[in-house]
């Protein structure tokens with residue numbers, strides 16, 4: 334650390350990838366000035382963008398403090414995440430707090446380190462100093478020692494102070510909130526760069542892969558441009574996608590100037606594929622993830638719920654608005670793919686139909702409102718158990734459908750004058766550009782103000798009620814026909830069709846099996862269904878149906894083979910005890926959505942559809 338650089342900062346963090354084999358980061362926090370009295374140091378209990386208590390401090394394995402002369406200082410632990418540093422009367426500055434953090438979680442939210450790469454999200458590693466949280470700080474990043482690590486590079490959106498591009502060295506942050514908003518990846522990785530509205534964007538890819546980076550670069554640039562066009566500006570001077578490719582994985586976390594992504598390497602566009610082939614299911618999912626996190630750079634990291642602006646990271650912060658922030662983002666993530674031309678309208682309808690199906694297959698939607706789901710995210714949505722589908726509705730999926738209903742409703746109610754795009758721009762101007770938090774009813778007020786429509790009943794039903802949204806007439810207004818039918822099998826998630834085929838409901842036990850096992854292990858039993866009436870429970874292993882051996886692959890077939898309302902004899906292991914139950918399968922519910930793009934539609938309907946899918950009011 335050059336002393337000239339350190340002199341500007343009252344706190345300096347030095348993070349070394351200390352022991353890749355033991356998965357340990359070593360952090361040294363140096364306090365150069367400020368009051369020499371007692372001060373509190375803490376790690377956050379949760380990280381922005383992920384509403385669950387994670388108690389990052391549990392991974393601190395040792396911590397100690399000393400002064401500039403090497404004298405040990407008293408560091409007292411006050412609670413699960415807070416320490417009090419007492420330098421005493423004679424401590425020589427600077428004070429040094431040294432600690433190690435165990436880092437071995439493959440997640441975008443925490444930290445990991447081994448001999449292939451290192452990654453950390455600030456809240457999991459960097460202590461806050463209570464009297465310095467508003468002060469500028471700097472952070473020095475150091476590689477593991479040894480020749481094997483000589484080719485490691487660094488990717489972060491932190492602003493360099495004394496570091497080469499992609500190099501280890503010193504970076505700076507405006508304050509603690511800024512410091513922990515730039516995840517860091519170190520190791521060997523590949524890199525693609527592109528420009529959006531003159532702003533440099535970098536895409537970092539770590540992990541083994543065969544990704545067609547030029548293709549990804551081209552598609553990502555179109556998606557990012559689409560979002561920038563929606564909001565009318567790109568409020569940053571750099572952006573970074575930090576991606577780790579693994580065998581099986583999916584996740585993303587948004588930040589103001591970057592996003593951390595985890596994906597399956599098979600979801601990346603492969604170099605072997607023909608360059609112009611339409612994105613397959615996996616690549617569409619990955620592009621959707623990038624699109625989602627990028628949209629958050631406006632909506633969540635700059636347009637923020639007032640509760641989160643005022644909140645803090647030491648305990649849960651409650652808002653009823655996550656359906657606006659995650660739901661609307663989920664709506665726009667896929668919509669941007671079709672608007673940017675990365676996928677065709679039929680492919681978009683496929684995604685939309687799957688979302689509708691997912692919501693309709695959640696009995697919890699009839700129990701929990703979107704506002705409640707948002708409020709209780711900490712203990713319900715993020716901590717779902719086997720009863721989750723019966724008790725919880727996703728503010729992502731149902732929130733996306735409310736966004737769709739609001740968008741089409743606004744367009745139809747105002748004769749095409751106002752759309753959800755206008756509402757997003759108004760949110761941006763009123764709350765994003767000003768930094769003022771969105772009040773709990775802020776979006777509803779703004780929507781009414783902008784459109785002149787009375788939307789009280791819509792929001793009461795969609796957000797504070799549990800009735801299903803009436804999407805069919807809204808979709809008809811843009812020339813899309815919607816139908817619900819029973820599923821044809823376990824891999825039927827609905828989709829886009831060219832014509833509606835007849836469908837007959839097969840008898841069903843209305844349950845879901847645990848994936849990835851050959852045995853018929855029950856994962857969920859849906860409320861009010863035939864499985865629940867029979868007395869089946871999550872964790873049961875169904876071993877026979879009417880005396881015939883049942884497995885994960887044939888259970889559904891065995892049940893569907895008999896007429897509905899026939900009594901079936903089930904043999905089931907619960908824990909280690911064999912039970913005999915009787916079940917009366919019922920016709921599977923019509924919970925599978927099909928959407929059809931109508932070709933012969935009146936001109937005004939065609940114009941409305943084109944405006945919607947092209948992103949015009």
Ligand code: ZN
Nearest residue numbers: 625629659662
């Ligand atoms: Zn999100």
